[in-house]
Amino acid sequence: MKYYIGIDIGGMSVKAGVVGDNGEIISQGSCQTFTDKHYSVMVADTYKLCEKILKEANLTKEDVSAVGIGCPGTIWSDKGIITYANNLHFDKVPLVAEFKKYWDTKVVIENDANCAALGEYAFGSGKGSKDCIFITLGTGVGSGIILDGKIYSGKRGAGGEAGHMVIKLDGEKCTCGRRGCWEVYASATALIRDTKTAMAKHPESLMHKIAESYGKISAKTSFEAAKQGDKLAVSLIKRYVKYVSAGVVNLINIFRPDVVMIGGGVSNEGQYFIDMIQKYVNKYHYGGRINPKVKIVRATLINNAGIIGAASLVMNI
Numbered sequence: 001m002k003y004y005i006g007i008d009i010g011g012m013s014v015k016a017g018v019v020g021d022n023g024e025i026i027s028q029g030s031c032q033t034f035t036d037k038h039y040s041v042m043v044a045d046t047y048k049l050c051e052k053i054l055k056e057a058n059l060t061k062e063d064v065s066a067v068g069i070g071c072p073g074t075i076w077s078d079k080g081i082i083t084y085a086n087n088l089h090f091d092k093v094p095l096v097a098e099f100k101k102y103w104d105t106k107v108v109i110e111n112d113a114n115c116a117a118l119g120e121y122a123f124g125s126g127k128g129s130k131d132c133i134f135i136t137l138g139t140g141v142g143s144g145i146i147l148d149g150k151i152y153s154g155k156r157g158a159g160g161e162a163g164h165m166v167i168k169l170d171g172e173k174c175t176c177g178r179r180g181c182w183e184v185y186a187s188a189t190a191l192i193r194d195t196k197t198a199m200a201k202h203p204e205s206l207m208h209k210i211a212e213s214y215g216k217i218s219a220k221t222s223f224e225a226a227k228q229g230d231k232l233a234v235s236l237i238k239r240y241v242k243y244v245s246a247g248v249v250n251l252i253n254i255f256r257p258d259v260v261m262i263g264g265g266v267s268n269e270g271q272y273f274i275d276m277i278q279k280y281v282n283k284y285h286y287g288g289r290i291n292p293k294v295k296i297v298r299a300t301l302i303n304n305a306g307i308i309g310a311a312s313l314v315m316n317i
């Protein structure tokens with residue numbers, strides 16, 4: 001078996017895992033990300049983490065074929081540079097060169113959603129497809145486009161940001177500077193915002209009781225109330241699904257993939273949610289009756305998508 005290391009850099013922590021060429025994680029661990037410190041601190045900690053997980057897997061550095069790294073933001077993969085990652089406060093960081101100071105092996109870095117897309121394509125819900133698109137509905141809306149088995153991220157990795165296509169002209173303000181981006185309507189953050197607004201207007205809604213039982217308002221609040229027949233929640237979810245699906249159909253009309261994989265926190269709502277998106281897609285995608293249907297599926301790697309995705313970056317290269 002060949003072994004790889006997949007590293008998933010996040011705003012809170014760095015996760016790393018030793019991954020076999022079958023996509024199985026053999027050992028894994030994490031360390032804290034200090035976004036207020038110089039990036040070299042994070043790289044040093046990450047290297048130490050690699051040593052630790054290798055030891056746990058009873059392997060050495062010589063057993064590892066290559067290291068893949070996933071990171072949020074704009075990544076210039078060919079040069080190994082993080083061009084821009086706002087939540088990590090990183091600007092033009094030569095991450096691969098810094099990592100190689102500790103371990104001179106084959107190292108590749110990519111955007112984290114692109115990594116997750118590739119991982120799903122290789123080992124998850126996109127297995128067997130040729131072209132597929134991965135969408136993650138969480139704090140924001142991330143996306144990864146796989147065309148002919150390869151990540152498509154445009155010039156210097158700055159493309160493939162589907163979360164920032166406008167679906168509502170002059171709509172709500174987005175962090176990117178535009179208004180009406182998909183992310184501002186289809187993220188979990190957006191659903192929570194809209195849930196709060198609806199609840200404030202309707203004290204009789206079941207959503208109050210559900211939020212109370214969980215101790216907070218979350219993306220689950222409206223879904224659970226809708227499943228129990230709360231009219232307000234049903235209309236809220238219908239509108240949310242419409243926002244999500246509108247973006248999905250836009251992507252389908254441009255790329256016509258074999259499959260669209262939905263991940264992120266909201267995907268925990270499972271088949272109930274996926275079926276609603278599928279219904280909208282079947283009805284509205286271009287040439288719906290003539291062209292083959294595009295399958296909407298729930299992403300399957302869930303919490304391991306980051307590590308497996310980053311490792312899959314360096315398999316077969």
Ligand SMILES: [Zn+2]
Pocket residue numbers: 163164165174175176177178181183
């Ligand atoms: Zn935006």
